[in-house]
Amino acid sequence: MIRFFRCVNCGLEYPVNINHLRCECGAPFELVHDCVFLKSEVDKEVRSIWRYRKAIPVEKDGSIVTLGEGFTPILPLSYKGYNIWVKLEYVSPTGSFKDRGASVLFSFLREIGVKNIVEDSSGNAGVSVSAYGARAGIECEIFCPEYTSGGKLIQISLYGAKLVKVKGSREDTSKAAVKAAQTKYYASHNWHPFFIEGLKTLSFEIVEQLNWNVPDNIVLPLGFGGLYYSLYLGFKQLLRDGIVCKIPRLFGVQSEMCCPLYEAFVTNGGVNPEYVQRGETIAEGICGAKPVFWKQIIGAVRETGGSIVTVSDREIEESLKVLLRQGFLVEPTSAVVIKGMEKFVEIRAIKSSEKTLLILTGSGLKTLDRLEEIFYKRHGL
Numbered sequence: 072m073i074r075f076f077r078c079v080n081c082g083l084e085y086p087v088n089i090n091h092l093r094c095e096c097g098a099p100f101e102l103v104h105d106c107v108f109l110k111s112e113v114d115k116e117v118r119s120i121w122r123y124r125k126a127i128p129v130e131k132d133g134s135i136v137t138l139g140e141g142f143t144p145i146l147p148l149s150y151k152g153y154n155i156w157v158k159l160e161y162v163s164p165t166g167s168f169k170d171r172g173a174s175v176l177f178s179f180l181r182e183i184g185v186k187n188i189v190e191d192s193s194g195n196a197g198v199s200v201s202a203y204g205a206r207a208g209i210e211c212e213i214f215c216p217e218y219t220s221g222g223k224l225i226q227i228s229l230y231g232a233k234l235v236k237v238k239g240s241r242e243d244t245s246k247a248a249v250k251a252a253q254t255k256y257y258a259s260h261n262w263h264p265f266f267i268e269g270l271k272t273l274s275f276e277i278v279e280q281l282n283w284n285v286p287d288n289i290v291l292p293l294g295f296g297g298l299y300y301s302l303y304l305g306f307k308q309l310l311r312d313g314i315v316c317k318i319p320r321l322f323g324v325q326s327e328m329c330c331p332l333y334e335a336f337v338t339n340g341g342v343n344p345e346y347v348q349r350g351e352t353i354a355e356g357i358c359g360a361k362p363v364f365w366k367q368i369i370g371a372v373r374e375t376g377g378s379i380v381t382v383s384d385r386e387i388e389e390s391l392k393v394l395l396r397q398g399f400l401v402e403p404t405s406a407v408v409i410k411g412m413e414k415f416v417e418i419r420a421i422k423s424s425e426k427t428l429l430i431l432t433g434s435g436l437k438t439l440d441r442l443e444e445i446f447y448k449r450h451g452l
Contacts, residue, residue, distance in 0.1 A: 072130050076100035076264060079367060088183045092262040099363050102264035104128040108275065108312045110283070118142045120171055120272040126308075127175060128268060134182035136207040140170035141272060145280050145428070150393060153423045155412060156286070158277065158430050161401050165226065166434030168273065168298060169199035172260055175269030177203040180258065185209060188258035191248035193241055193294075193355050194223035195433050196260040201230035212255065214248040216241055219355065220402075222437040240348055241358045261295045261363050270298055274305025277428065278315055285319045287425035290408045290415065292432055293323030293332055293379060294357030296368040303371040319428075320376045322420070323368075324411030327381040328352040331360055335369055336379045353384050353441060356404030356433060378420045386410040388445055400435035403445070 076085040080098030093099055112125040120141035121127070129135060144159045160168035173196075180188065187210035190200045197213040204211035211232040215224060216239070227234050235251075237244040249257065260266045278285060285306070293299055299321060306318040325333045329348040335341055342365040348358055362368065372379060382390075390409035394401055408429040415421040435442055 073105040074128050075103050077103050090256060092257060092259060099262055100264050102268060108309060108314055120174060123272055123275050129178045129182060131182050134178050136177040136181060136203055137174050138164040138206060140164055140174050141276060148397060154425060155427045155429055158428055160430055160432050161405060161434040165199045165202045166437050167195040167199060168432050169196045171272050172266035172269035173199040173203040176258060176263055176266045177207040179265040180209060181207050185256045188256045189248050189252040190258050191244045193358060194219045195356055198223050198226045201227045201232035204232060205230045214244050216244050220438045221440050242360055261297055267301045270301030271305035274302050274309060278309060285315050285317060286428040288320045288322060288421050288427040290322040290412050290427060291430040292357050292404050292407050293325050295359035296332060296362045296364055299323050300364045300368050318375050321371060322377045322415055323379045324407040325381050326352040326354040326357055327383050329358045329360055330381045332362055332365060332368060333379045333381050335365060336372060353403040354387055354407055378415060380411055380414045382407050382410045399431060401431050402433040402435050402438040403441060405431045405433050
């Protein structure tokens with residue numbers, strides 16, 4: 072198997088077992104490998120992402136770390152007569168889509184003999200990394216913002232990881248983790264190419280579940296943009312390998328309190344390196360002021376014919392009601408796709424008749440404290 076890291080900026084190549092995740096020029100890596108997706112090699116006896124084993128660049132079967140992640144349902148959603156469907160990523164083992172990335176990442180880390188890691192997260196990735204670290208027998212130290220939902224912090228601790236709560240912004244948390252990683256392996260879900268490889272399986276799964284077709288559009292929450300970038304890469308691989316004939320249009324939804332990618336998109340510029348989060352938001356999972364792959368994400372938005380919008384906390388609350396009344400208990404971050412979809416229709420970026428898939432990324436069971444605050448204490452429901 073051919074595998075190596077390549078800088079997305081200058082093209083410099085590195086071996087995959089290096090202990091850092093950025094090029095000497097400061098840019099992130101992409102993973103280059105020779106795995107090919109073939110329909111005939113999908114293992115239909117396996118109901119997880121590992122049914123696509125031949126397309127996942129992990130060399131040793133004995134290194135695979137899994138909790139049965141993936142193969143999440145796709146169901147129709149009734150809203151304003153739109154032709155929309157939802158992908159229930161929140162029913163994953165730890166309650167978010169991050170389990171896909173953690174499974175492949177820890178399979179790789181076990182393969183190269185890593186014994187302990189450092190990670191920073193706004194919550195869901197920290198939970199996922201803690202769980203898969205426990206499964207792999209790899210010690211984890213997780214840095215989270217102090218404002219992270221209590222349910223997520225409890226999960227991290229219960230899995231046996233060392234939890235470090237950091238005062239300040241999401242960026243302050245990243246800085247603290249990078250400092251701690253000077254003596255440990257930095258397994259950042261925002262930077263690590265193998266985490267991205269795991270997230271790419273969502274593209275594979277969507278196409279298989281839709282009888283080897285693609286929806287017209289996909290709408291998803293957009294923070295650091297790892298899932299957006301991974302979906303783009305996954306569909307691009309499927310296009311290259313002759314599985315699909317087009318890439319769906321990809322649409323991202325950001326919080327108006329933290330929207331660097333939206334501003335870069337609408338101004339035709341770059342992400343401001345001095346950008347800071349404007350204020351608190353209930354969509355804690357998409358507070359990424361300095362997205363790692365911003366150039367690639369903006370490029371993917373334009374290449375696929377997608378777009379980016381922002382939503383307010385009030386709009387997120389309204390979206391939560393829509394989903395809850397149809398049986399979908401998601402966290403506030405996931406709910407941004409409802410009002411986001413409505414805005415895309417209003418600006419005529421999406422036609423209401425087109426088949427559109429919304430990604431519900433994280434479980435509301437991990438944010439019950441926030442949901443109680445929103446719907447009982449604030450609105451008296």
